[in-house]
Amino acid sequence: MNTQVPATALCVSDLVVHFPLSDGKVVHAVDGISFEVPVGTAFGLVGESGSGKTTAALACARLVEATSGTVQLGDIDITQATGNALREARRDIQVVFQDPFSSLNPRERAGSIVRRPLDLMRIGTPAERERRVDDLFATVGLRPEQKTLFPHQFSGGQRQRIGIARALATNPRLIVCDEPVSALDVAIQAQILNLLARLKRELGLSYLFISHDLAVVQHLCERIAVMYLGQIVEIGSRQEIFRKPMHPYTMALISAVPSTDMDTADTRIRVKGDPPSPISLPPGCRFAGRCPYAVPRCSESLPELVTRDGSHSVACFRADEPELQIKR
C-alpha cells in the first residue's frame, strides 16, 4: 500500500481509564497515555500483567469507557461517539481476542460467526455477505466448506483464524490484537504471526498489538511502547527500543527474556519484587521501588516522557547518565 502522506490510523491522546472501587479508592489502570498508529503499520504495546495494556486497547475500541482523553479514529473521537456514529466508527476498528476458545460462540457455526459483523452493520445483500464470508475464509487460510462447522471442531490455531476473519469482515482500518498468539502452541504461533504479517502487507491494515512477549512484538511491530503501571515509560521505533533501550524497566524486560543464545547468561539486569498495586500508587516514578538505578529523587517526583532523539522518548530522570548506558 502506497499512501502519499503517512496518514494516521489511530491517534490516542492523554487517555485515562480509572475504575472506581466501592470503598472510594480508584484503580489507575491507564494513566494518561498518548501514541499514534500510522496507516499500514503495527504499533506494539508491551508490558507485564497489570500494566494496563489490555485496558488501553479495549478503551481504543470503546469496549471500556475512557475516564478522559481522546481516541481519534479518522475524524471521529471514539470515546465521545454515540448511536450511529459509534456503529460506523466500529466498522473501522475491530478486535482479535486472546483466547480463541472463549471468544467464539460455541453454538454458532463458523460461517455465521464471520458473517455476524456484516449482518449487524447491514453491509451488502445476503448473497454478497455469503460470498464475502467465502473470501474471508480463503484469506485466513481456511476452506469455505468449513463454514458449517462449529468452533469445537477446529483446532486452536484454526479458531484464531476464525477470529481474525471475523475482525476482517467489515474491512476495518485498524485491528486491535490483544495477545492473539499467547494461548496458542509455539508451532501454531508462527502460523498466526505470519498470517497477521501477510494481511498487514496485502490489505494495508494497521494493528494495535498488545503482548507481553517482546520477541513477538519485535517481529511484527514497527513502533513499540513499553507500559508500566498505566503509563508509557518508553516509546520508539523497533530499532530504537531494542538497539538502545533507555528506561531501566525496558532493559530489564529485554534481559529477562530467556535467550536461546547460551552464552549471554549473566549480563542481565535483574529487578526485585513485584509491581506495586495500581490502587495505591507511589508518589514518584512508579518503577522506582524495583529499579536497580533508583536515586532518592526518583521516589519524590514522577519523570515525564521526554523525547531524547528521533522518535524515541523515555520517562526516566537518569536516562542520560553514563551508568545507564548499556554496554554491548
Added chain:
Amino acid sequence: MTQNLLSVQDLEISFRTAAGEVQVVRDLSFELAQGEVLGIVGESGCGKSITALSLLGLVPNPPGRVSKGRILLEGEDIVTASERRLRQIRGNDISMVFQEPMTSLNPVYSVGEQIAETARAHFNSSRSEAWERAIEMLQLVGIPSPERRAHEFPHQLSGGMRQRVMIAIALVCEPKVLIADEPTTALDVTVQAQIFDLFRDLQHKIGAAIILITHDIGVVAQMTDRVIVMYAGRKIEEGPVSAFITDPRHPYTRGLVNCIPRLSLDPSDDPEPLFEIPGVVPSPSDLSLPRCAFAPRCRNAFALCLEKSPPLLPVAEGRAAACWLETEKPG
C-alpha cells in the same frame, strides 16, 4: 558418570475412550542422573504432562493407566508400588511444581499451613516445628517478611509469590527429584527470571535433579543440561541442550527451534516470515497407522516415512533421533 537416580523403561500410558483404548505415551525410556536438569519439550498433547504425572503415580485411573514399562527410582519400581508407599515417595523423594499457582493452592488455608502440612505428613514433626520449617522455606524461596506472609492466604499474594509458595511446598522435604510442569507460563518475564534464578540457586543448595517440562525453547536453553523432544507420545529426539539448539536432527525439532521469533538486539526493518510447521498435532486415536506420526506435517517425508515408524537410533555421542532421514536416504 553419576549414578542414575531415575530410570524410565519402555513406558506406555493408555487411556480408555469411547473408541477403545488409546496409547498417549509409547516406548518412552529415559534416565535422570543426580543433580541433572532434564528438559522435556513438545506441543500440547504430546504426552509430556501425563509422563510427569506417571512419575508420581498420579495417572488418573480409570480411565488412564500405565499399561507397560517400569519407572525405577533408585531401583524401586513406582508403577507397582502400593498407594501407601507412593504417599511416602511423593513429596519426600519426588515432588512437583504445577503450572498454575492460582488453582494449585488451597484458597482457605494460609500458605504457612499448606507448607507445614507437607512437613508434618512426612517428618511427624509437631505443629510448632512444622510452622518453623514453613517460615524457613518461605525465607529460602525469597519471600520478604516470611513470619507475616506465612499467615496470609493465597489470594493475598501475587502470582510470583504464589509460585514461590508452590516451590516451597515442593522442596520442604528436600526431594531427590523435582518435576516442574511449565512452572512459569502464568508469570511475567521479570518474575520468571527471578523464579529461574531461584531454581538454580536451590539446585546448588539442595542438589535435587530437576525435570523441567516446557514449550519455551529459550527456557530450555537457559536452564537444562539435556533435552528430550516428544511428539505424539513418543520420544523423537534426545541429546545435550547445546546440540538441541544448534544442530537439531529431527525435522520436528528443527521446526520447533526455528518457528519462534527470536529477540534481536539489532532488529532489521523487515523481518523474514517465521518458519512454519504446517498442520496440527495428531490426536492419539489417529495414530493407528504404522507410519511416522510426524510424516503428514514433514517437508522431507518420503515413501518409507509413510510405511514404517522410524526407531530411535543413536546419531552422535549421547544423541538419538527417530527419523528415517538419519539412517535411510530417500530412494
